[in-house]
Amino acid sequence: MKIQGLAAKTSGAELEPYSYEAPSPQNFQCIIKVLSCGICHSDLHMVDNDWEMSNYPIIPGHEVIGEVIEIGSQVNHIKVGDRVGIGWQRTSCLSCRDCLRGSENLCDEMQALIATGPGGFADYLEVDSRFAFAIPDGIKTNVAGPLLCGGITVYSALRYAGMGSGLEIGVIGVGGLGHLAVQFASKLGNRVTVFTTSKDKAEFAHELGANETVIVEKNQPPSAPSQPLNILLSTVPASIDWASYIDFLDSDGTLTLVGVPDAPLSIPGFPLLMKRRRILGSVIGGRAMMQEMLSVAERYQIEPIVEIFPMEKVNEAMEKVRNNQVRYRAVLSHQL
Template sequence: MIHAYAAKTAGGKLEPFEYEPDPLKDEEVEINVEYCGICHSDLSMLNNEWGISQYPLVPGHEVVGTVAAIGDRVKTVKVGQRVGLGWYSHSCMHCEWCMSGNHNLCLKAESTIVARHGGFADKVRAHEQWAVPLPQDIDPAKVGPLFCGGITVFNPIVQFDIKPTDRVGVIGIGGLGHIALQFLRAWGCNVTAFSTNPDKEAEARKLGAKDFVNSRDPQALEKLASSFDMIISTVNADLDWGTYINALRPKGRLHFVGVVPSAIQAHAFSLIAGQKTLSGSPLGSPQTIARMLDFAVRHNIEPIIETFPFSQVNEAIAHLEAGKARYRLVLKN
């Protein structure tokens, strides 16, 4: 029997919930949950903002724990080994995307919390490939948010061959942005933080930003025309995207990892004239996650977290919903 916390209706409180799992599959692992981060995507799923939630819903896709049981054909992890699990829990392993190492692009990839029960529980299950072993020198209490927020901002650095000589902007200094600043500084980039909150300037610079721009100041944005090789948007808000496209150098890229609520408006001429690109990316493959964890250990990169016991899961959700999280929340069993 698995003991979890579930919401029975959209926007409902999380309540104790038990369920009997199916027999363990041949390539599946069962994880004893030690820690589980709370992501804004959990909140979106709880409120059915994307129209794909099924109830009772057990959120949780930033899991850290030890392997409790393995299927008969599991070869990549052992019982007792500490692993992490993120947004994806399974992919087909035989399509062109999985076979090319792009498991996160598999058209049959399964989310940890869509149509199945996630990590707000004492146990959770996943395909062995998505249960990524943790490096020995990483802090298990803090690493959970890297399995969603971290890989979300690390993946585009790898996918688009960001160079140490590049100038990169990060829009939004929150759960994703504060990790992006650390990765990009360690990568060697010249990093600029964009934020509507000027009070975050000192911390943004400490985390890795060389420059800080108040994104409510149109004159400050105009002065940055043709400045950046890449701008990564981590926010879930509609902005004047034309201003940021104007801030790109020729061949520059405006890349979205935050889910903005409305259609992205852009004039084709500004893209054509500078051969600029709009793009987005979903998390990363197990291989890229492992690469990110190794990079984080080497450069002492970790998310800034607040910790709650699982018994206070509703208080933690309310803390996130009120915009008070600094910067990621982690539940502890």
């Protein structure tokens, strides 16, 4: 079948119509009719080739929600008519040690959706059905996409840092990632402290469920929270006062990074040694973690806050994301 997409043909270019032929799905493949697709900053990085892994023409989009219209002969966990979502990961080897213990996202042969083929800024998408996830009935189509990237990123990071309930959890930054982290942490019964440079976002963090906010003044060290933190999640893509934040951790506390700092970390050793603290990095999540996250999101009514654009206004939407003018996630929809 011929698929109509929106592609950047050179680095940094605007997206324009582009079509390609997709074969009939074989074995574990399936074809979905795209209903909506979130826009992530990673889409911009890929369009701009910031990570030197882009292949042009590139069709972005890795927060895809769609309806299954055709399946391969080996597909038995989803069926035609199901509503499914596809995130950053296209596939993995499914046989290495990481894959066999449920960490497919850590597989050395992991393929990213838009780095190894077309993404979801299109009318249809062919994917490996084993990385297409049934979307629970209680999650709306136009808000589901960002959960498949931003949602799983923060949820997996918090869970692997030890998040349960009854803990003191800090979140640095209230953006596309942070506003979801606050919801997951608070609705699962934890006390949440938010660190932000914005008074408006501090007020909004309380609406999301934060118990305490710390406004960090420019070029000033952050003030300490009222309680030592068991987990501190950094969602910001910048270098910050790591030494101060390490000191905010309780004994056996964990600093977890999902935002990529713009310079190597500078961390003093003694505060880690003397309180047995640790630093953890995390990226998306495996298939079991994805399903758990979607279940939690439905049960506790956790939703990304989105601004919805019709698919034909993709360049306008991308520019707003590029200029940080969207609070908090942008979504392209075929349903407008």
